Amino acid sequence: MSVDVHHAPPLWRLLQACAQAVQAVRAGRSLTAQLESVSTDLRPGVQALSFQALRQLGRATALRTQLAKKAPPAAADALLCTALALGWDEAQAPYPVHTLVNQAVEAARRQRQTQGQAPFINACLRRFLRERDALVAATQEDVTARWNHPDWWVARLQADHPEHWMDLLMQSQHPAPMTVRVNPACTTVAAVQAALQAQGVVATPVGRSGLQLGKALPVAQLPGFEQGHVSVQDAAAQVAAPLLMQGLDLDRPWRVLDACAAPGGKTGHLLELCPQAQVLALDVDAQRCERIHQNLDRLQVRAQARAVVRAADAAQPTQWWDGQLFDAILLDAPCTASGIVRRHPDVRWLRRPEDSAQLARTQAQLLKVLWPLLKDGGRLLYCTCSIFKAEGDAVVDSFLQSNTDARFCPSPRHLIPGCLPVGLPVGDNPLGEYDGFYYALLEKQPTSA
Numbered sequence: 001m002s003v004d005v006h007h008a009p010p011l012w013r014l015l016q017a018c019a020q021a022v023q024a025v026r027a028g029r030s031l032t033a034q035l036e037s038v039s040t041d042l043r044p045g046v047q048a049l050s051f052q053a054l055r056q057l058g059r060a061t062a063l064r065t066q067l068a069k070k071a072p073p074a075a076a077d078a079l080l081c082t083a084l085a086l087g088w089d090e091a092q093a094p095y096p097v098h099t100l101v102n103q104a105v106e107a108a109r110r111q112r113q114t115q116g117q118a119p120f121i122n123a124c125l126r127r128f129l130r131e132r133d134a135l136v137a138a139t140q141e142d143v144t145a146r147w148n149h150p151d152w153w154v155a156r157l158q159a160d161h162p163e164h165w166m167d168l169l170m171q172s173q174h175p176a177p178m179t180v181r182v183n184p185a186c187t188t189v190a191a192v193q194a195a196l197q198a199q200g201v202v203a204t205p206v207g208r209s210g211l212q213l214g215k216a217l218p219v220a221q222l223p224g225f226e227q228g229h230v231s232v233q234d235a236a237a238q239v240a241a242p243l244l245m246q247g248l249d250l251d252r253p254w255r256v257l258d259a260c261a262a263p264g265g266k267t268g269h270l271l272e273l274c275p276q277a278q279v280l281a282l283d284v285d286a287q288r289c290e291r292i293h294q295n296l297d298r299l300q301v302r303a304q305a306r307a308v309v310r311a312a313d314a315a316q317p318t319q320w321w322d323g324q325l326f327d328a329i330l331l332d333a334p335c336t337a338s339g340i341v342r343r344h345p346d347v348r349w350l351r352r353p354e355d356s357a358q359l360a361r362t363q364a365q366l367l368k369v370l371w372p373l374l375k376d377g378g379r380l381l382y383c384t385c386s387i388f389k390a391e392g393d394a395v396v397d398s399f400l401q402s403n404t405d406a407r408f409c410p411s412p413r414h415l416i417p418g419c420l421p422v423g424l425p426v427g428d429n430p431l432g433e434y435d436g437f438y439y440a441l442l443e444k445q446p447t448s449a
């Protein structure tokens with residue numbers, strides 16, 4: 001991490017805020033929400049450190065158990081585990097390990113919640129410095145330490161993806177690249193690539209209209225971001241709109257429902273792709289609907305009144321449906337987000353083993369309720385950013401069994417990072433590095449046939 005030594009906050013302050021983030025995630029709060037409460041001068045440093053700490057929290061917790069069977073109070077334990085997470089692997093440590101230890105003890109001394117535990121933290125970390133190799137070796141058989149994911153998560157990936165589970169877990173530990181989608185109404189992939197090149201950023205075309213950047217930039221520095229020429233969107237998420245609309249005349253005023261739309265990434269893509277489409281974008285969360293408005297305003301697509309955004313429960317059509325059938329429905333259903341752990345390293349610690357089954361019931365219910373709103377011959381794209389089969393194949397296969405008017409069309413099903421995807425729209429570039437996703441395109445057959 002590069003720091004401006006003259007203005008950089010002291011490391012102990014960053015460690016305090018990072019430990020608070022770890023404590024918050026352990027208590028069930030999302031890292032994104034927690035980072036919003038961090039002062040802006042600290043936020044970039046705290047974000048970088050907390051991403052790294054959460055990626056190594058399994059190992060750190062196992063090391064703390066070696067050092068002290070009984071955990072200290074939550075704030076002290078979070079600080080101790082933060083220091084262990086950042087320092088246990090010298091090759092990846094963001095600072096010299098001695099500095100991390102000294103500053104973690106300083107952080108403990110300087111705040112009320114951990115002051116009383118400072119001698120304990122100091123003793124644990126000094127012992128860790130002396131006995132590191134033996135302590136690390138003693139955690140090697142611990143599944144959560146080895147893979148830095150909960151045991152149940154590892155077991156589920158082993159069952160769901162017996163050939164790829166190790167790759168998946170290893171990939172989850174790496175930061176994801178920044179990928180952007182280029183708006184063909186405003187510019188071209190080649191023009192944005194050249195503009196990035198002029199800024200010293202190498203960008204590789206991915207998918208139909210994406211670019212994977214060699215290094216991340218603040219959005220304000222992306223060429224044409226404010227004018228809606230580019231949007232930040234993972235390559236796997238960029239598959240949705242072209243897959244849903246493939247084979248259709250993109251200049252016709254298709255009636256499209258985006259049932260779970262916030263923050264509007266895929267809604268914007270749909271409107272870029274189909275300039276005449278009439279899109280109804282729903283989201284149950286009114287605050288998140290604001291994000292759809294902001295995104296569509298930036299893309300300058302809402303001004304033409306082709307998109308209507310409504311805060312509503314997609315599972316209750318009587319509250320929002322005007323009775324006219326849709327040509328196409330995008331159901332980007334709420335899920336565990338197990339496919340996007342590279343970008344959200346807190347997700348693995350926030351989820352519980354039972355979440356997947358519970359969300360699968362919600363997903364199946366949404367599918368069941370929305371299917372009758374589709375015209376004969378219309379298509380529905382079901383997707384989630386999960387790699388658990390319970391939220392993908394299991395939902396779709398069960399739906400296909402009980403809905404004989406639904407035909408499965410070529411589509412990727414589980415898009416597994418690092419594996420060659422199948423069923424993508426023809427003619428696209430390879431996806432590059434992408435998040436885990438699930439896509440199933442279903443077409444409605446006329447019932448009288």
Ligand SMILES: C[S@@+](CC[C@H](N)C(=O)[O-])C[C@H]1O[C@@H](n2cnc3c(N)ncnc32)[C@H](O)[C@@H]1O
Pocket residue numbers: 237259260261262263264265266267282283284285288312313314315332333334335385
């Ligand atoms: C995976 S996110 C959607 C991401 C979005 N499609 C995009 O590309 O930017 C799932 C969304 O579903 C919304 N949601 C959950 N249950 C819903 C329901 N019953 N009706 C409508 N929206 C719902 C959540 O608030 C969340 O914003």
